[in-house]
Amino acid sequence: MPSQNPLIPLSVNGAPTPRKIVHIDMDAFYASVEQRDNPDLRGRPVVVAWRGNRSVVCAASYEARRFGVRSAMPALTAERLCPGAVFIPPDFVRYKEASRAIRGIFERHTDLIEPLSLDEAYLDVTENKTGLPTATLVAKTIRQQIRAELNLVASAGVAPNKFLAKIASDWKKPDGLFVIQPHEAQSFLQPLTVGRIPGVGQVTESRMKAVGIATISDLFNLDLAQLEAHFGRYGIRLHQLARGIDHNPVVPNRASKSISAEDTFERDIPLAETELLIRRLAEKVWRGSSENARCARTVVLKLKTREFATITRSLTPLSPPCSCNELTAIALSLRERVEFGPHQLFRLVGVGLSNFQLEDIPPTPAHLDNIHQPN
Template sequence: MDAFYASVEQRDDPSLRGKPVVVAWRGARSVVCAASYEARTFGVRSAMPAIRAERLCPDAVFVPPDFARYKAVSRQIREIFARHTDLIEPLSLDEAYLDVTANRTGLPSATATAEAIRAAIRAETNLTASAGVAPNKFLAKIASDFRKPDGLFVVRPHEVLEFLTPLPANRLPGVGKVMESKLAALGIATVGELRAFPAGEMEERFGRWGRRLHELSLGIDEHPVTPDRPTLQVSAEDTFEHDLRLDELEPHIRRLAEKAWAAHQREAQTGRVARTVVLKLKTADFHTLTRSLTPSSRPSSVVELADIACALRSRVERPADSRYRLVGVGLAGFVDADSYAAQRDLFDQ
């Protein structure tokens, strides 16, 4: 979807159309959830501190996020997808992979299917979507950004190498700033240059990841579209108005544990339970710390979850006067509830 949250706000409030809309709460602690294309021309981007967005675009209209509304629109869009294929892998509320090799509507090509989906989204939601059509997931993901907003870009099998060759190496999935600098030290700035670098040397320097990067430079990606991917973690977090010390976090940890436990209970209804407790902290200078524990028996109540999360503070090896701007509580390590119960029975015998 194109600038999804901001576009929903502009659709539902005509006075916002054509204006630089920033979906975020105002204040030094807030971050931008989404920015309209009018705001993006000023350099405003998602995940940017809201106070910086306000400096970049003083005339921006700040709108607090309404996730319940965005989720409802997302469900409406997923229903459109489901008319065409069962193979839908959501990435977020506003993005998904679809495998339309065998589509339900009998349309003659993936391109025709993408056009039909985009037309239905426009007609039924009064919003626009951009699509990438390609032989595999990572190529389709890159292509989806090439004609934004409201565009379609197609990479046919015989065009893959030509499409990839001039792209910056950081367009490949997994190539962040650190990896980009390592490749630059080898004289590699583009995908074509990465492809020309000996595959054996890439693997020698970076292990299996080096081999994987070389495969991506050739357009090779065998990962299938996987519907209904299992939940890996549920969590809740909060950013404070004022930085707090570690010994001041307990009431916040217990409050967030209630939210995380409620999400866990919803997941448990599908037959999966979590074994690992995760505590997340972000320091005043924006360093993220995580501490986790997998107890011999999984947490069985919100009180037990909160107790473990609070205890994990003792594993934070920082000066006592250190301050933190964010805390989060999560549950991870999901397993099938029946198999977990069977294992417990076995060990208890």
């Protein structure tokens, strides 16, 4: 009889075809690379960040995390929490090199690899290339190879889908391996807070608590109509995740949804003074992604006011920008559509490309203007 377990998708003939998904997450990746390459940093609190009033933390070693230092925290806050921390400016060339070496280890085991960033990826090892009998053994072997060959530490989660595997990889960090079997999913999920769901940030968690949802069990006990009433289409996704259901496959070589670069000013400045940085950011975006840039239909300009309101202006021209000069010209023209008085000051500017079109389909011209007030 075909399996009725929603965690196990059915093949065309109705036979159960359980997936075996591994989520690998490198531990304090940027900081760990710095400690690996400089023995004097080992065992010391390391913060990867530029120094400065507007700088934020890119990564923190576990020694620094004991003081409360976290990624995306202002560097000044990190320095206050951990006065003895060693601040290292980020070196993304070395981090990308280490990430490529990690990817090489993944490729020994499977071709179904979906990177999420330099330091984490999903692997579908339902059928692995090395003939190892279980997904758990594949994950264990990958972690051993990363440690032995690269002197870095990875945590791993093993589960029948991506959602559960990502939660599992975080469960025993650092240097952990955790497995969720299909029959264990419900009992494992029910007590967890909704903040454990990937993608549920502080704002969404607060909205949930406001309507009496604190745990995944609370989500499970609401029917689909109630969740849709509270959260719209996202309620459908929450209804599935509360039951451990995630049919999203591992997608190798996933196309980028957007490419962008942004920078925060040392001091808040008026709009008229942003031109030079817009030019630099446009050049950075074009230089770093010129092959993909020619498939991008939409140019986006992002600004953040001194009051932390985020403003975006975007344009989808009849044809994608064909040069850095054209990208720059469009970005600067978008600045002209920012309708603020001369006394408004800004703290951040960004330039991006989105709406990638790989097939030769005529685009629809569009102007999109948005202002997002800070939460």
